[in-house]
Amino acid sequence: MKRSVLLRINGERHEVYIKPNRTLLEVLREDLLLTGAKEACGAGECGTCTVLVDGKPVNSCITLAMEAEGKEIETIEGLSKGGDLHPLQEAFIDHHAFQCGFCTPGMIMTAKAFLNRKPGPTKQEIRNAIAGNICRCTGYENAVDAILNAAKEM
Ligand code: FES
Ligand code: FES
Structure with a gap:
């Protein structure tokens, strides 16, 4: 059954309506079109899907989007500010x-x-x-x- 999940990503709030088994990586890439984080192994082994959750690196391919609700999520898209690269x-x-x-x-x-x-x-x-x-x-x-x-x- 789908439910509404509020995600805070790069300082902005996003509401998504998703099944509980969707990973954070799937929601970032497919629902929110934040495609910087990549999927390679899909099993928590390679780090290509790394994003920060409350400042800590996580493998978003093995993190449920629901687990990140209420936390600060940072993706590569949030690093540059006003056109200046980090x-x-x-x-x-x-x-x-x-x-x-x-x-x-x-x-x-x-x-x-x-x-x-x-x-x-x-x-x-x-x-x-x-x-x-x-x-x-x-x-x-x-x-x-x-x-x-x-x-x-x-
Ligand atoms: S895709 Fe390899 S750790 Fe997530
Ligand atoms: S995998 Fe190609 S630059 Fe690292």
């Missing part, structure tokens, strides 16, 4: 930290939550932080450099 987005571009880009929104959201918690990280701490975000293209080194640089900017 320092992490700038740094990923400057360091050529992506190729196909499929993993990038999830990796940046993980990095954002991490830097909020740990503003002056070491490279190894960054590697550990993004260990749950799988990238098949880049070898990670440029992403680590980008996050390190963004930490300095932030």
